[in-house]
Amino acid sequence: MRSIEMAKKKRKLPKDVFLYRGQLVYWPYLGCFNGKGKRGTRVILGPSDLPEGKIYQLLDQVKETRRKTVEWLLSAYMESEKFKKLSKSTRHNRKEVYYPKIIDRRGPNNGTRFGDLLLNNITPAMLLRLLKTFEGNPTRNQIKTFISAAWSWGILEHEDIPRQNPAKEVPNFEEESRTFYITDELYRKVRRTMKPFYRAAMEIAYQCRAREIEIFALTYNDLLKEGIYLKRAKGSISEITLWNRRLRTAVAMVKSICTNKHSEYLFHEPDGSPIEPQRFACRFKDCMRRRVAAGKITPEERFTFHDMKAKGVSDHEGQYSGHRTETGRKIYIRKAPKIKGSK
Numbered sequence: 001m002r003s004i005e006m007a008k009k010k011r012k013l014p015k016d017v018f019l020y021r022g023q024l025v026y027w028p029y030l031g032c033f034n035g036k037g038k039r040g041t042r043v044i045l046g047p048s049d050l051p052e053g054k055i056y057q058l059l060d061q062v063k064e065t066r067r068k069t070v071e072w073l074l075s076a077y078m079e080s081e082k083f084k085k086l087s088k089s090t091r092h093n094r095k096e097v098y099y100p101k102i103i104d105r106r107g108p109n110n111g112t113r114f115g116d117l118l119l120n121n122i123t124p125a126m127l128l129r130l131l132k133t134f135e136g137n138p139t140r141n142q143i144k145t146f147i148s149a150a151w152s153w154g155i156l157e158h159e160d161i162p163r164q165n166p167a168k169e170v171p172n173f174e175e176e177s178r179t180f181y182i183t184d185e186l187y188r189k190v191r192r193t194m195k196p197f198y199r200a201a202m203e204i205a206y207q208c209r210a211r212e213i214e215i216f217a218l219t220y221n222d223l224l225k226e227g228i229y230l231k232r233a234k235g236s237i238s239e240i241t242l243w244n245r246r247l248r249t250a251v252a253m254v255k256s257i258c259t260n261k262h263s264e265y266l267f268h269e270p271d272g273s274p275i276e277p278q279r280f281a282c283r284f285k286d287c288m289r290r291r292v293a294a295g296k297i298t299p300e301e302r303f304t305f306h307d308m309k310a311k312g313v314s315d316h317e318g319q320y321s322g323h324r325t326e327t328g329r330k331i332y333i334r335k336a337p338k339i340k341g342s343k
Helices: 002-009 052-066 070-078 088-104 124-131 137-157 184-193 196-208 245-257 277-293 307-315 326-330
Strands: 017-020 023-026 029-033 036-039 043-047 227-230 239-242
Touching: 023 052, 043 052, 070 088, 070 137, 088 137, 088 277, 124 137, 184 196, 184 277, 196 227, 196 245, 196 277, 196 307, 227 245
Parallel strands: none
Antiparallel strands: 017 023, 023 043, 029 036, 227 239
């Protein structure tokens, strides 16, 4: 990589064009993924002594060809204002997790890189075969939704996008709702072994029935006289969780740990910046893995931080979750209701 960049300095070349092994190549920059810069597939333009005009002519031809590929569509969508309006967690998952997997996936039949396929050649059957190469129905559905959203955006923004969105013709894969419930005994057992920061986060997530992204977005302005104002993500209804003894204790614990006076966030890094929810979730999983390895809990007792919301909703008197639909609320109810028998 360094030799390529140094070679480019010796001759003024267009953006993303490099001198590589005696030839001029087009090597487009795709963006930063998981903290690392990523470039696409190299395309040879010609020998190193190509005239400047010819370089630009060939470059335009290559870009025009790529303009109608899956990789181009997804990249353009991620630069759009519509994409930027999505929640932070959704943007992260689509750009950092699913995008690299989609474009680099090889077709089940001819082995062609999916990102290089022309949009005109994508059919519902082809997309279905591709989705089946991914493991797990939740992942398949997330990828299908991502492609469908990008295609629908492209239809409205570009004249030359095929009018039929193939992702809409592919039915969703059936998902089994998670049913694991954290008992009070298990909650106390795990929480006792955790560091204060994790104990506080677990308790606030439980009391407020909140996701990671919601508790790490809390600011001091959200600590009201009557309780904590929780701005819920994913279109759910925001609320004020009234103070109780356990909630006050957890907030006091956070304040004693996160002490940067210039930070507006309740939970924050030593430099005052907010906690990254995805990174915290990974750390929590690692904590659980270590406790299983140490014999403190069994593999069957291991749970995710997101399960804290489900416990909170299941234990709540009104099983309130902030969801606008009954279907969304039921996902987080993990305890069977207790109903009086018929008279």
